[in-house]
Amino acid sequence: DTEVTQTPKHLVMGMTNKKSLKCEQHMGHRAMYWYKQKAKKPPELMFVYSYEKLSINESVPSRFSPECPNSSLLNLHLHALQPEDSALYLCASSPTTSGTHNEQFFGPGTRLTVL
Amino acid sequence: AQKITQTQPGMFVQEKEAVTLDCTYDTSDPSYGLFWYKQPSSGEMIFLIYQGSYDQQNATEGRYSLNFQKARKSANLVISASQLGDSAMYFCAMRVTNTGNQFYFGTGTSLTVIP
Numbered sequence A: 001d002t003e004v005t006q007t008p009k010h011l012v013m014g015m016t017n018k019k020s021l022k023c024e025q026h027m028g029h030r031a032m033y034w035y036k037q038k039a040k041k042p043p044e045l046m047f048v049y050s051y052e053k054l055s056i057n058e059s060v061p062s063r064f065s066p067e068c069p070n071s072s073l074l075n076l077h078l079h080a081l082q083p084e085d086s087a088l089y090l091c092a093s094s095p096t097t098s099g100t101h102n103e104q105f106f107g108p109g110t111r112l113t114v115l
Numbered sequence B: 001a002q003k004i005t006q007t008q009p010g011m012f013v014q015e016k017e018a019v020t021l022d023c024t025y026d027t028s029d030p031s032y033g034l035f036w037y038k039q040p041s042s043g044e045m046i047f048l049i050y051q052g053s054y055d056q057q058n059a060t061e062g063r064y065s066l067n068f069q070k071a072r073k074s075a076n077l078v079i080s081a082s083q084l085g086d087s088a089m090y091f092c093a094m095r096v097t098n099t100g101n102q103f104y105f106g107t108g109t110s111l112t113v114i115p
Helices: none
Strands: A004-007 A010-013 A018-025 A031-037 A044-050 A053-057 A064-070 A073-079 A087-094 A110-114 B003-005 B010-014 B019-021 B024-026 B032-039 B046-052 B064-069 B074-079 B088-096 B103-105 B109-114
Touching (some): A004 A087, A010 A018, A031 A073, A044 A073, B003 B088, B003 B103, B010 B019, B019 B109, B032 B064, B046 B064, B074 B088
Parallel strands (some): B010 B109
Antiparallel strands (some): A004 A018, A031 A087, A064 A073, B019 B074, B032 B046, B064 B074, B088 B103, B088 B109
């Protein structure tokens, strides 16, 4: 299984809602990532988990809260988002975070719209 | 500082022709990896090809080849025999050992294949 899955594919939420994005991989990868991508822009790194521990937080606002329940799952909890948070949220995984030949495998993304 | 530059916002190519997408990078670290990803309109980032800084030969994967010129710090992607399905956004990315193996993405090139 060489697939990263993400649910839901689309999400529309109000600024007062609480929702979660889910990501799953069964490749035995020990590093997982959340990216935010605006239209026609490159992905921006948000968080990195290495061996289920948060290793990088790119100064992301606290309204985004990541969680890694186990080595296969990665969640992103959303609360009190702003319209400018509307974007494609991509999850990725890689075997580890060390070594340069560690391509990241991306999921299909969740298209988030905040009203 | 690490930097990836893609100077072609948009490119057009005739079906069955070859096309070169430019990528230059900047890093002072001798150990790094260079990646190319394809992102169709559906959103998923698809890994295409990898080149390590110590690799002696240019990487090839099917119709994709990487023209790696280390002294010029360039890693151009060559797509041979273009197909309509190659129409997508293409991102060059770099991973550097001494910066926690973060991915640095270029701004992307939008490729359109004309029938």
